[in-house]
Structures are given as C-alpha cells and as structure tokens.
Amino acid sequence: MGRGKITMEATFESNGFKVHIITEGLKERENALIYQAAQLMANVIGDPAFKVFCENYKYEITKTSGIWPYRKKWKETIRGFWHNQNKSGLEIHNHLMTGAEKLNGEIDNEADINLRIDRSFGRRCIGYTYKNSIWQYLCQWVFSSYGPENIASNLAHEWCHKMGYSHEYKKTSRRKYSVPYAVGDYVEYICKKNNFKKKVIMGLMLSKLED
Numbered sequence: 001m002g003r004g005k006i007t008m009e010a011t012f013e014s015n016g017f018k019v020h021i022i023t024e025g026l027k028e029r030e031n032a033l034i035y036q037a038a039q040l041m042a043n044v045i046g047d048p049a050f051k052v053f054c055e056n057y058k059y060e061i062t063k064t065s066g067i068w069p070y071r072k073k074w075k076e077t078i079r080g081f082w083h084n085q086n087k088s089g090l091e092i093h094n095h096l097m098t099g100a101e102k103l104n105g106e107i108d109n110e111a112d113i114n115l116r117i118d119r120s121f122g123r124r125c126i127g128y129t130y131k132n133s134i135w136q137y138l139c140q141w142v143f144s145s146y147g148p149e150n151i152a153s154n155l156a157h158e159w160c161h162k163m164g165y166s167h168e169y170k171k172t173s174r175r176k177y178s179v180p181y182a183v184g185d186y187v188e189y190i191c192k193k194n195n196f197k198k199k200v201i202m203g204l205m206l207s208k209l210e211d
C-alpha cells in the first residue's frame with residue numbers, strides 16, 4: 001500500500017482577518033511551527049496598525065544628474081510601494097484584506113495558503129512559489145534554523161505573490177520596497193518587537209521573583 005502525503009488544514013483569525021492554511025506532506029512538528037507562524041501572520045496583518053503602515057508607506061531614493069565634477073546628488077521620497085500596480089498604499093491594504101488570490105479570485109477576507117516543503121538539499125532559498133500554482137514552498141532547512149516569526153514573514157511574502165504582487169528577481173536598491181518584501185519584513189519586525197517586549201517583561205518578572 002502506498003503512503004499518501006498527509007494533508008492538514010487549519011484557520012487562524014485575528015481582528016476578522018483569517019489565515020487559512022493547507023499543508024501537504026509536513027511532519028507533525030513542522031505543522032506545529034507553521035501553525036504558530038500562521039497565527040502570528042494573522043495577528044500582524046489583521047491588526048489596525050498594518051493599515052496605518054500600508055497607508056503611510058514611503059521610501060527614499062537617491063537621484064543623481066550631471067557629470068563629474070558637476071555631479072548633483074539628492075534624495076527623493078516616494079509615497080507608496082514599489083511595483084504597486086498604480087495603487088496607493090491604502091488601496092493595496094484594502095486589496096490584501098479581500099484575500100482574493102489571483103488563482104481563486106474569490107473575496108473571502110482570508111489569506112489562503114497552500115504549503116509544501118522543498119526537501120532537496122542546500123540552502124538555496126527560504127521559500128518560493130510559481131505564478132501558475134496555488135502552492136507555495138518552504139525549504140526544509142528553515143525548520144531547524146528559523147523561529148515562527150521568520151516563517152510568518154516568509155508565509156506573508158509568498159502570499160503577497162499569490163495576491164499578484166511581484167519584485168525583481170535580482171537584488172536591487174528598490175526591491176525591498178516591493179509589496180512582498182515590505183509586508184514580509186514588517187511581519188517579522190512586529191513579531192520580533194512584540195517578542196522582545198515579552199522577553200523584557202518576563203525578565204522583569206523573574207528579577208522581581210528573585211528579590
């Protein structure tokens with residue numbers, strides 16, 4: 001008898017925003033970590049602070065003109081995300097909240113994540129996805145090196161691709177301002193910040209107990 005790959009399904013919710021996650025072929029401890037990450041992603045994306053983040057998103061670029069020695073350099077602030085499909089930050093937020101992924105255009109107000117593990121060797125990548133597939137992939141090594149906040153960041157990054165947002169394949173100065181990178185980095189930043197606060201509070205509690 002052939003052993004089929006186990007499919008698991010779960011939904012995590014925060015402030016009315018859901019992360020609905022289907023995993024295929026994951027081990028129990030891998031699923032447990034993914035579920036923690038999915039809950040973190042729901043917490044961050046569903047929080048009203050995420051709307052404020054998108055609405056006010058801006059970045060700075062350095063421009064130059066002229067030739068040496070008359071070369072001029074100045075900074076310019078650009079409002080909104082890079083590769084924004086002519087949408088404002090707020091429009092991108094509202095679109096993300098619909099949860100209408102490109103391949104199943106249904107407005108269900110939830111992030112639908114279909115996840116498989118890439119078990120090939122090496123650390124070539126963290127995760128990836130293909131335009132014409134509902135599946136997004138996480139590389140196996142991530143499970144032994146990453147915490148749930150890093151995984152939450154990658155789930156959010158790949159999900160932004162599923163929502164139709166892209167970035168340059170090669171690293172450029174603006175790539176980090178694209179929707180997948182900006183949102184993924186934001187998720188990680190907020191998770192770590194909250195975690196840091198928790199650790200500080202725990203530290204205070206422990207030192208109080210020692211008094």
Ligand SMILES: [Zn+2]
Binds near residue numbers: 157158161167
């Ligand atoms: Zn990407």
